[in-house]
Amino acid sequence: MSAQLPLLSVESLSKSYQGVHAVRGVSFQVQRGELLAMIGPNGAGKSSCFNMMNGQIRPSAGRVMIEGVDTTHYSPQKIFRLGVGRTFQIAETYLSMTVRENVQMVLQSHRKGGLSLSAFFGRLGALYRDDAMALLALIGLDHQAERLCRELPYGDVKRLELAIALAGEPKLLLMDEPAAGMAAKERVALMELTAKVVRERHIGVLFTEHDMDIVFEHATRVIVLNRGEIIATGTPNAVRADPQVQAVYLGSGALYSHGEAH
Numbered sequence: 001m002s003a004q005l006p007l008l009s010v011e012s013l014s015k016s017y018q019g020v021h022a023v024r025g026v027s028f029q030v031q032r033g034e035l036l037a038m039i040g041p042n043g044a045g046k047s048s049c050f051n052m053m054n055g056q057i058r059p060s061a062g063r064v065m066i067e068g069v070d071t072t073h074y075s076p077q078k079i080f081r082l083g084v085g086r087t088f089q090i091a092e093t094y095l096s097m098t099v100r101e102n103v104q105m106v107l108q109s110h111r112k113g114g115l116s117l118s119a120f121f122g123r124l125g126a127l128y129r130d131d132a133m134a135l136l137a138l139i140g141l142d143h144q145a146e147r148l149c150r151e152l153p154y155g156d157v158k159r160l161e162l163a164i165a166l167a168g169e170p171k172l173l174l175m176d177e178p179a180a181g182m183a184a185k186e187r188v189a190l191m192e193l194t195a196k197v198v199r200e201r202h203i204g205v206l207f208t209e210h211d212m213d214i215v216f217e218h219a220t221r222v223i224v225l226n227r228g229e230i231i232a233t234g235t236p237n238a239v240r241a242d243p244q245v246q247a248v249y250l251g252s253g254a255l256y257s258h259g260e261a262h
């Protein structure tokens, strides 16, 4: 049934906070196999859109549909169970566990429909161990499986955040600035990895990013928000050439990599 339906369909979505029109009539779709970037200057409404898509805030108007299911008023948990994941920073509590245990715990929680006490207290044993290792191999972190998270280099922590999000087996993954704070080489590696996951698992990824080199190099499509409205959508090349987009970013040099700047 869901083959023809878009993975995500956002229809005329709006959000106001006490008179601040943060998001105004935004409509777009995400299909499986897409690595879609949502960009825009500070305050454009990106976080508000993400928070409405995963149920953290309620829209003032409009709808969010996941493969034809209207999730506009669903709780974050219910939306997660429908297959919408989001990358989050690893909480302090989990930094004292190993890389493998973190992934195992999320697999356990996802597949059993809740976190058991033994899992929470770290007695995971062999449960989902092989699956956790397979996921870590996909992410290129299997060599770090037995290390404590707090000992990991920053780039590996960001990879682990992706692995943890994938352990929830999402069909749509929302990523807020996945490469923030990483060195240039690591940023490219993380986005290449994300693109591989999109292809191999045939999921959709929607990400926000301030680094335009990352966006134009890796996104399959780009949506540009400004003051709560979509001002452009299309391929990276089409969006970069759009006069309205250029006007919004004018002077920042953000649309050009160093080699292309005039």
Ligand SMILES: Nc1ncnc2c1ncn2[C@@H]1O[C@H](COP(=O)(O)OP(=O)(O)OP(=O)(O)O)[C@@H](O)[C@H]1O
Binding pocket: 017, 018, 020, 021, 022, 040, 041, 042, 043, 044, 045, 046, 047, 048, 049
């Ligand atoms: N809880 C809130 N209460 C009041 N205003 C808010 C709230 N959250 C966001 N806003 C306002 O809504 C607008 C959009 O903010 P939002 O955080 O969604 O933008 P953004 O594109 O994610 O920005 P950034 O790139 O800086 O994170 C801004 O004017 C912001 O000040």
